[in-house]
Amino acid sequence: MDEALFVLNFFSVAITIIIVAVLEGLPFAVTPSLAVAMKKLMQECAIIRHLSTCEKMGSKGIWSDKTDTLTTNHWSSRSLGLSHSQIACLVSLAPAKIRRRSVVSRTHYYLSFFGSSQSFLQAIKRCPRLLSADLENPVKPNVAFLQGCGLGACDISNTCLARPSMLLTNPERLKAMVANAESLGVLRGSGMFRLLLRGGGLLSHGNFTARMENLKNTFRWSDAELITAVSKNPMVLKRSKETLERSSKLLISEIGLEPAYVARRPSMLNYSLEGRIRPRYHVLKFLKGNGLLDRDRDYYSAFKVTEKVFVDKYICPHNEVAPHLVEDYAAACRGQVPTNFRFA
Template identity: 60%
Template sequence: MHYYLPIFGSFQSVLRALNRGSYLLSCDLEHAVKPNIRYLLECRLGVCDIAKLCMTAPRILLTNPEHVHAMVACAEGLGVPRGSGMFRHMLHGVAFLSQEQIALKLEHLKKTFRWSDAEVRVAVPSAPELLRKSKESLQLRSEFFFSEVGLEPSYIARRPVIINYSLEGRLRPRYYALKYLKKNGLIDHDRDYYNVVVLTEKVFVEKYICPHKEAAPHLAEDYAAACRGGQVPTRNPFRPALVT
């Protein structure tokens, strides 16, 4: 505990890490944890970054140092250098995956999102979490983006973070809210889907829902219901506005 406290910054953070990996207290400090932390510091990860990494993947601290070296080499091989802002995220993305597993995941991403080799090399370094997503979740998002939203593969490859958002809790409800507002002339037709998706929920509601309470009195209700239940009304997505 004395060793971990300065790394995690607080007792509460240590407890959160222990909830994800209670074996932190029983592992070999001298031959695993300390060498791994020294090496990660050499890789230009700050103490805060290491703590965040271990909150999501505590096994990284406990594994054989040779495995951590291999993870770093893999992250760099995928185009994310040491010291970059995405380095910690890529380490988590490739953690404990073999080269064969990573190659299969890259091929699946290419097939699912119709990406070229160049496009997958752009997308994955920008959103390493894609390597951790299930085939089913990727397929569902792909079908939604292509069939419903009408996005192009290159558009998604340049903005891969949208794949990480909840399909039912954010992507689909916001798409239909945006479509509704455009259809009823309540916003300009050139509003970009990605720029709407990345807004925080509070900002999205303040910008796209609240200003239209009079013109579209059911919009807030229908949008909230879609977010809660993951279902868009089967009638025309959201009810007709009171304005033309």
């Protein structure tokens, strides 16, 4: 009995010591770790008033002064016409930028520039750096330059909404982009000019020159044909070298189209080779080879129409004499070339 009481007393004392040690020693163990966390946050330009705040260091949050910064920015943003939900959306899109007091003046400028809060939030989603960029340089100089290019306020806002980073582009680089667009014969202020600016990365000097040279060599175009093709379809500059080579092989080498023909109809380069051009080419070749279609029928007119129009115009009229054509075309669209589509 005495031995049992001794063991019980032993455990009671041990538990008491552990409880006292943890409660008294925990602050001494936690405080240095919180201090280290505060120091790391200070390196990120976040001032922490209370060490206990660092306990949430691993969670998503806004490390900012609530009274003098967040509250002020909140009510200033409310005065600009942003709703609570839009302010919450803005905070989620650019949590690091919202701490800055200058965000209010920038918000006021961009709301006026883009014309609506919805467009403003869409631009911030695509380029959060807008809220921290200096309005005086480069934003306003770039806007002034675009106005000098003949673009109206609505055209500039719509172009920059599609590519907000254009506002932050170095002014000299923007001028070089415009010069490259003009070298293609594109008039300032035209719809094609705006389209080229949206693909602005394509117009940087080194990238632009290399891609133009690659296009010219791949499709065996003359300088005039190259300018014609890019002017009509500037997005062709986005195509990879491998994709362009496959397009040239199919359109020029296999189908037999002349390079000049492709240059005048560069939208063909946007179509899927395996899902559209090749299956339709096999259908047309089959029909012409069996005397079911005028041999002079233009390929491009068949490539550009919608799927429904193509089927109604080139397949359905021949159901009786070529009942297999529907299945063969469907198989070709899946990447399989049926026997009936093979020619010696």
